[in-house]
Amino acid sequence: MKRIIFNNPTAQRIYDDYFVRVNRCISILSAEDQRELLMEFNSHIYEATHTATPENEVDVLMDTLDKLGAPEVVLQPTVAHKKVRQAARSFNPKHVIQAIYLNIFNGLGYFILGLIYLLILAFGSLAIIKLVAPDHTGFFVKDGHYFVFGYTSNLPSGTTEVLGDWFISTVIILMCMFYFFNTLLFRLLKGK
Numbered sequence: 001m002k003r004i005i006f007n008n009p010t011a012q013r014i015y016d017d018y019f020v021r022v023n024r025c026i027s028i029l030s031a032e033d034q035r036e037l038l039m040e041f042n043s044h045i046y047e048a049t050h051t052a053t054p055e056n057e058v059d060v061l062m063d064t065l066d067k068l069g070a071p072e073v074v075l076q077p078t079v080a081h082k083k084v085r086q087a088a089r090s091f092n093p094k095h096v097i098q099a100i101y102l103n104i105f106n107g108l109g110y111f112i113l114g115l116i117y118l119l120i121l122a123f124g125s126l127a128i129i130k131l132v133a134p135d136h137t138g139f140f141v142k143d144g145h146y147f148v149f150g151y152t153s154n155l156p157s158g159t160t161e162v163l164g165d166w167f168i169s170t171v172i173i174l175m176c177m178f179y180f181f182n183t184l185l186f187r188l189l190k191g192k
Contacts, residue, residue, distance in 0.1 A: 001038040004046055007054035011061045015045065018065055025075040028098055033082045037075070044068060076102075109185065116182045123171040123178070126150055130167050139163045139170070 003019075006012040022041055026034045048064040049057065068074065080102035087095040129151050130137040138161035140148040147159055163170055 001035065001042050004042065004049070006049075006057050006061070008057040011049075011057040014058065014061055014065070018071070022071045022075065025071045026079055029079060029082055030086055033086070037078065041068065041071075109188070113182055113185055116178050116185070120175050120178050120182070122150075123175045127168045127171045130171075135161075138167045 004015060006015060019038070019041075022038065023034075026037050029037070045061070045064055045068075048067075049060050052060040080099070083095065083099040083102050087099040126137060133151065136153060136155060137151045138149075139146075140152065140155065140159045141162050142156065142159045148155075161167075
């Protein structure tokens with residue numbers, strides 16, 4: 001990246017300080033990704049300031065940096081995404097751990113997405129199992145208390161299947177509800 005030289009020493013100091021912050025934020029990325037991000041930021045600053053006169057360089061630069069935003073905030077999602085890509089390419093444990101750390105909240109969200117998809121598959125399986133083994137699949141109650149929802153091979157005496165033929169409809173409704181919830185969660189994660 002070619003460093004921009006300003007006529008105004010204050011503007012130069014502001015520019016240099018901003019890029020120290022940018023470099024600190026992207027230091028864990030590969031040299032290629034760092035270079036790409038530095039050039040992108042530098043290009044935005046150059047486009048906005050190259051016609052500024054020395055008298056208003058500071059004002060134009062400050063406005064530009066305000067629009068770009070604080071590097072610590074603006075770069076976090078980009079650095080996290082690039083770190084995941086780097087970890088996926090290299091399989092380096094250090095990169096994987098850094099990617100997990102940077103994406104901990106996304107990671108938690110995707111973990112929950114995975115669990116919900118697992119529940120959706122389980123409910124779908126229960127609908128099929130109910131057709132194959134109807135006496136051992138359902139919502140079973142014993143002595144007025146919940147006992148089993150799903151499949152069980154060992155049914156003690158005194159258990160009653162409450163839903164009967166409605167069991168399949170119930171698990172399909174649960175599947176739809178969890179699918180809808182998962183879609184909303186996915187949109188929230190992608191909206192970040």
